[in-house]
Every structure is written in C-alpha cells, then in structure tokens.
Amino acid sequence: MQKAIRPIVAACCLAVSIGGAGCSRTTPSEPAVVEAPKKVKQPERTGLAAAIEALERESADDKAAPSVAIEPVPQAAAPMALNPKAVEGPSPAVTPAVAAVRSPSVYTADELLGLHEVIRPRPGEALWAEIPWITDLWEARKKAAAEGKPIFVWSAMADPIGCT
C-alpha cells in the first residue's frame, strides 16, 4: 500500500519513534508535504517495549510482577467488565464473517457489514476504555479536590483515548 502522509513527529507510541515509519509498508512512500507540528519533543524511551517483549517470553509460572505494577500483563481470563456501562458493543464471540477466499471487492454488502463486529473493540479487549477518563482538566481538579484523591494523568502526543 502506498503511504498516505504520515506524521513526521514521533507521536503515538510510548517507546517507538515513528519518524514516518509507524508500520512497515510494502511499497515506498511519497514525501510528506504537510508541515509537522513544531517544537514537539520526542517521546522518552522508557524500556516499555523491552518489558512487553520480555513478558511475551515469560513462562506462565512467573509471578514476579507486583499486583498493581504499571506493567502490561496479558489477560488470560475471560473478560470481566469493571464498568459494564462503558463496555463497547455486544458481547458474542467474534467469528469470521466472510467465509470464502475471494477478493474483498466481490463480497456482498451483508458479508462486509458482518466484519463490523470483527473490527470493533470486543468487551474486555480494551481495559483502558473501561476507566471513566475525564478530559477536562478543571473538572478533574475539582473532582480530585472534592474526593481527596490524586489525579492520574495519562498524557500523550496523540489522543490517548482516541487516535494514538
């Protein structure tokens, strides 16, 4: 796929510098012509990528991680919604919607629409989305003051709860 104009600045990944190469492509890119935001810091390398890779290799009996460590721990259990109201969409098991080896252009509309469920987030798939994020700083501050709680800030050079 030929590249669309891609972000010039590193913006989306905690430990990945994009530099116009977020995803590997099969064809060369065109030069970007849209000026990128200026004076944007590169994200720090946190070693998270390495941590995740290490987790991928860990054996199942490795219980070293503290229970609330800010580390990715793959979830093996069945989804258990913490906030059912925030869970995305219906919950049936996702099954392939298109059953034959054909070019996508020859699928029927119903077959393609069946992929909607395959593409959308599945319940339990995005735990971060079950957290009731506040996006208005002042509202977050007032709520934190009223409840006597710290503010957990999730900030990114992208939309943490949108396109990132």
Add this chain to the structure above:
Amino acid sequence: MESRALFFNRDVCATIMKTCIPFARNHLIKSSYPGDMAFLDNLAAQGAYFGNNMFLCTAGGKLVAGHQDRNLNGWLANWSKLPMSDRQPGVASIEDRGARVPQVRDPQPPADGMFVRTFMRALDRNSQGQFVAPDKLSLGISKTVIKAEPNRDGLWLTADDWKSLVLADPKVGDVHQVPAAIRQRIFRFHLVDGACCLPGFWQPKQVQGGSIQMTVTEVTPADVSMKIDGWAKLGAKDAPTEFTLAGAAGYDRASNKFNRFDVVALSATPCHKDTASGRPMYLGIAFQLARPNVPLDIRTPFRIWYDDYGQRDYLGN
C-alpha cells in the same frame, strides 16, 4: 497504541478507578482556558513530562510521582506521605480558570454535528480465507507485540453535512450520492492505515476515484432505512489501494437524527505487513455512531489535531 498496554492489567485499572481521578489529555491540543495552561506549566516546571507519560499530581498542582518506577503502589505511597492539606477531601480550593480564549489548537466539535466513531484494525486471513482479528498486534518498527485492539478516531460531520444525507421525500429504491465533501473527508482522512500507529492522511491528488451512495431500503412513518455502498481508489495511479465500503444507516424522523451509521471499509489488498510475523495484513475500518450521552465517544479527528491547518483541511472551512 503502546501506552495502552499499560492497562492490560485489570488490577491496575481497578486501582486507578478506586483511588485516583483518571484524566487523559492529548498534548497536541491546548486548553483555551488560561488557568488550565498555567496548571500544566506549573507541573512541567516541577519536571512533569507530557509527551507520552503517566503520573500522579494533586488537585492543587503538586507533582507526586512519575512513570519512571512504573509501580502504582509506589506512586500511591508517595501520595499518602503528602500533608493532609493536599489530600483531605474538600480542603484544596481550585481557583477559577479564567475566561475562555479560543485557541487554534483547541478545536471544538461542530454545533449540532453528527459524530461517528471509527475503528481501524489489521485483519489477517485464516487458512479458509476468512478475515480474522488476530489476538496480538505488533507495533510499527519496534516490533513490540501487544494484545490486539483497534485504533480509534472520530469522523465529524457538520449539521449541513449530515442534513445533506437526508432525502426530503424518501421512497424505497431512491439512490442518493454522498456529497463530494463528505466523500473526500472519509476517503482522505478515514480510509487510512492507523491500525498500528497514527495513520497519516491522503492528499487530494491521491484520491484516484471512488463513490459512496445511499439507497433507501425501507420507509416507515418513524424511520428511514438505507444501505450504503461504495468504493475508493487511493494512492499512486500505478499502485492504488482499493477499498470496498458497505453499510447501513437509519434516520429517525421524529428526532430528525441519524440513529444508525454502521459502515465497513475493507482494503482489497494487504496494507502492511505485521512487523513481528511478516504476515500481510488487510485493513478493516468500522464506522459507528457515537453513543448518545457518552461524551468520550466524540473524539477530535486525527487530521484536525495533527497541525494548525487540520481543521480547514478536514472541514473545508
């Protein structure tokens, strides 16, 4: 996408919800309130980094702990050591944040707009040729593998935009071409590969062709149902990427609002290779109306917040 991996641990999520006020922000979007920016500047002066980061702070603006140790228990321990004046409910006073001074980098959703969520997912094909959503997702050049989920974005339609999709006197079989401005917006900014990272966007000259049409399938006193189909050819003339679109829309005649806008766009050829497995991945994009009364469903489109020209480029004004 990678920072979302931090929330794979359900205990972390539960602890955040129980003990903290969760606040998410796009650092490329500025607040139009001077008080908000002063608060953030104060945190930055204490060493807070807003690029891609997580940390705790007090309501009054004291930095408590950062991501360096990545141990939420440690962060909360730091919080518990603060004086009661910082922690006691109802004690900290929050100053007024001042009058709103609209900023270019603080785009607001169009009044009476129609807001659609978009989900971008890399799809594999199994041995039977079926499209499947892999359990794991590898991220760009780092080849980091995380639990799969779709990336997200928002499609914004102004009041004039979505009203242009409504037929005055619909009859079954009527075919309505989606106006060029909406079609171009969908093609250029939403048929893009953001499955693993930020997506980028197409230039106008890279739209080689395409159409989207809506066909009325049912008319009742209460509703109008339509099917949606279309195609797009995007990229270089000699090697374009083709997408097929299909979907269904519903229009509630009492409220004069769309109550359904489910569309799928599927690439005809693989859009990228999975960096970990090397497997060619197709791109599936699902569109769905933002849920009523869920403000967080209304996300500013990537193209709008990406740079100062974004809003004009996206909305054409």
